[in-house]
Amino acid sequence: MNKQKPLTSLKGYISSFFINIPITLLSITCIFPVVWLIYSSLKTDAEFTLNPVALPVKIHLDNYIAAFKKANFGTFTFNSFFNSILSLILVLFISFTLGYLLSRYRFIGRNFIYGTLMATMMIPIYALIVPIFIQEKKIGILNSMSSLIPVYVAMELPMAVFLIDSYLKGISIDLEDAAAIDGASLPRTMYTIMMPICKPILSTIVILTFMHVWNEFAFAQVLVTKEELKTIPIGLTYFTSQYSTSYTLLLAALAMATIPVLIIYLFFYNKIMEGMMAGAIKG
Amino acid sequence: MNTREIFNKKQIAWIYILVLVPFIYFLFVMIIPLGTSIFYSLTKWKGIGDPEFVGIQNYITLIKTPDFWLVTGNTLFLCVVCTLGQVGIALLVAFLLTFKKLKFKKFHRAVIFFPVVMAAIVVGYVWRFIYSSNYGLLNSFLTSIGKPEWIRFWLDDQNIVLRSVAVPVIWQYIGLYMIILMSAISAIPQEVFECAEIDGCTGWKKSIYITLPMIWDTLKICIILCASGTMKIYEHLVALTNGGPGRATESLAMYCYEYTFKFGNFGMGAAIAVSILIFALLIAGVIQLLMGGKIRIRRGVKRA
Numbered sequence: 001m002n003k004q005k006p007l008t009s010l011k012g013y014i015s016s017f018f019i020n021i022p023i024t025l026l027s028i029t030c031i032f033p034v035v036w037l038i039y040s041s042l043k044t045d046a047e048f049t050l051n052p053v054a055l056p057v058k059i060h061l062d063n064y065i066a067a068f069k070k071a072n073f074g075t076f077t078f079n080s081f082f083n084s085i086l087s088l089i090l091v092l093f094i095s096f097t098l099g100y101l102l103s104r105y106r107f108i109g110r111n112f113i114y115g116t117l118m119a120t121m122m123i124p125i126y127a128l129i130v131p132i133f134i135q136e137k138k139i140g141i142l143n144s145m146s147s148l149i150p151v152y153v154a155m156e157l158p159m160a161v162f163l164i165d166s167y168l169k170g171i172s173i174d175l176e177d178a179a180a181i182d183g184a185s186l187p188r189t190m191y192t193i194m195m196p197i198c199k200p201i202l203s204t205i206v207i208l209t210f211m212h213v214w215n216e217f218a219f220a221q222v223l224v225t226k227e228e229l230k231t232i233p234i235g236l237t238y239f240t241s242q243y244s245t246s247y248t249l250l251l252a253a254l255a256m257a258t259i260p261v262l263i264i265y266l267f268f269y270n271k272i273m274e275g276m277m278a279g280a281i282k283g
Numbered sequence: 284m285n286t287r288e289i290f291n292k293k294q295i296a297w298i299y300i301l302v303l304v305p306f307i308y309f310l311f312v313m314i315i316p317l318g319t320s321i322f323y324s325l326t327k328w329k330g331i332g333d334p335e336f337v338g339i340q341n342y343i344t345l346i347k348t349p350d351f352w353l354v355t356g357n358t359l360f361l362c363v364v365c366t367l368g369q370v371g372i373a374l375l376v377a378f379l380l381t382f383k384k385l386k387f388k389k390f391h392r393a394v395i396f397f398p399v400v401m402a403a404i405v406v407g408y409v410w411r412f413i414y415s416s417n418y419g420l421l422n423s424f425l426t427s428i429g430k431p432e433w434i435r436f437w438l439d440d441q442n443i444v445l446r447s448v449a450v451p452v453i454w455q456y457i458g459l460y461m462i463i464l465m466s467a468i469s470a471i472p473q474e475v476f477e478c479a480e481i482d483g484c485t486g487w488k489k490s491i492y493i494t495l496p497m498i499w500d501t502l503k504i505c506i507i508l509c510a511s512g513t514m515k516i517y518e519h520l521v522a523l524t525n526g527g528p529g530r531a532t533e534s535l536a537m538y539c540y541e542y543t544f545k546f547g548n549f550g551m552g553a554a555i556a557v558s559i560l561i562f563a564l565l566i567a568g569v570i571q572l573l574m575g576g577k578i579r580i581r582r583g584v585k586r587a
Binding site: 015016019020022023024026027029030031033034036037048049051052053094097098101102103104105106107113116117120122123124125126127128129130131132134135150151153154155157168169170171172173176177185186187211214215217218221222232233236237240247250251254257258261262265269272273 | 285286287289294295297298299301302305306308309310311312313314315316317319320323330372375376379380382384385386390391392393394395396397398400401402403404405408409410412413418419420423424454457458462486511514515517518521522536539540543544549552553556557559560563
């Protein structure tokens with residue numbers, strides 16, 4: 001790392017100081033609240049009120065246990081995972097099907113469908129909450145296991161289709177032609193030959209979808225009012241009202257909402273960046 | 284273009300079935316509700332019985348309500364402050380990250396982006412702890428650096444609360460715009476920079492005279508995304524202040540939620556939702572005019 005340099009001028013040191021320090025400070029402010037959140041959730045309430053910044057004296061998992069016992073956190077977690085994973089599977093299959101066909105074939109209505117999908121990215125979803133609420137009430141899926149998933153899938157589709165489309169543009173059609181000569185049907189070519197090839201972009205979609213769905217708040221708040229169907233972001237609001245006695249309990253709940261995202265982020269950081277970059281550059 | 288021929292009728296049938304089924308589902312969930320939302324905004328409806336058509340009555344009532352203008356003012360204030368803060372800081376950071384003298388670039392990039400993937404509601408609660416007046420991190424920090432006179436009731440003082448709540452929002456999304464801008468910078472051909480360096484253009488001059496004009500389009504898109512994203516700000520405020528004190532930090536989205544689900548006035552709620560949409564489109568239009576150029580929507584960038 002450290003190349004031995006001859007004594008450079010003072011000016012060089014000063015400019016490097018002014019470049020490094022602000023960014024380092026920004027990085028610290030970005031990482032510190034997260035680190036603080038995780039270690040503070042391991043404290044007792046008394047310890048926390050005494051000094052909110054100090055490290056915990058002894059690791060203390062009672063808050064986590066209390067969150068599960070007292071506040072139904074287990075149910076919230078289950079619902080969040082259930083919604084996220086089911087939405088993920090559906091988004092993957094639907095967006096791959098749509099993305100593949102829209103990218104590879106030119107048929108009547110293709111441009112209209114693609115254009116509509118892309119235009120919806122600009123709609124603020126809040127304009128849709130009331131009508132979706134009413135629609136679901138009419139169909140009778142309000143307040144059920146399946147009230148959130150259809151909305152999440154539709155919300156994530158345009159982005160996913162766009163990513164798959166731009167990924168496939170860079171892949172030659174030779175393999176598919178070869179498969180066609182060997183007599184493979186279209187669905188077979190799509191799902192057993194091309195889907196594995198698209199694995200890199202599909203994993204980007206998995207991560208982005210998981211994060212959006214895991215963190216989603218507005219729809220989860222409106223479409224589900226039954227206690228046993230609520231997701232983690234909604235569950236968090238309880239810790240300040242119903243169970244407002246303990247700060248560290250809230251911190252533990254916040255940490256639990258963040259840890260899955262943090263783990264995924266640490267493992268798939270590069271994929272996330274790839275997805276963001278692909279979305280931003282091509283267009 | 285890598286496109287394939289359609290060979291036979293069987294294939295056409297497959298394609299249409301596989302495309303239309305998901306697309307119709309998509310229409311039902313995303314496009315039709317947008318239409319019905321506009322329709323409900325023109326009716327008087329409490330959620331039960333049939334909606335009664337009243338024309339633009341709801342909008343007139345809204346315009347006459349001072350609270351509506353108060354929350355619109357709050358939202359627009361946040362919109363301006365957050366856009367300037369997010370895109371401005373993100374631009375500076377993206378420039379700094381291109382400098383050779385900066386150490387640990389990958390680390391900085393990863394860390395600054397992390398808040399983007401956190402839930403907005405979590406960010407709100409964490410910052411409530413930071414701002415809290417008796418056990419808050421900010422006030423303890425100010426005491427420890429010997430500036431106790433700077434201590435404020437960050438979330439209870441009506442005069443500063445709107446600025447206080449803008450900080451977490453800015454903080455969370457710097458990373459998003461940083462990455463978008465960085466990807467635009469990395470798409471600039473390297474020769475351009477080499478030529479500039481040969482001509483003696485380095486450091487900040489290079490950023491301002493070479494990089495900035497080349498990423499102008501992306502910058503514009505960032506500003507539009509950020510402004511229209513902040514127009515629907517909701518979760519942060521719910522977690523931080525829940526609109527208080529009074530209505531000092533209430534946003535349009537919260538006002539819409541209140542009307543619809545607390546007062547059960549679906550028609551008014553829909554009218555507020557539609558006005559959010561109108562404001563967002565207006566703002567996008569104004570930015571277009573101010574920053575010039577034809578719109579080229581680059582897709583795929585969405586608030587994480």
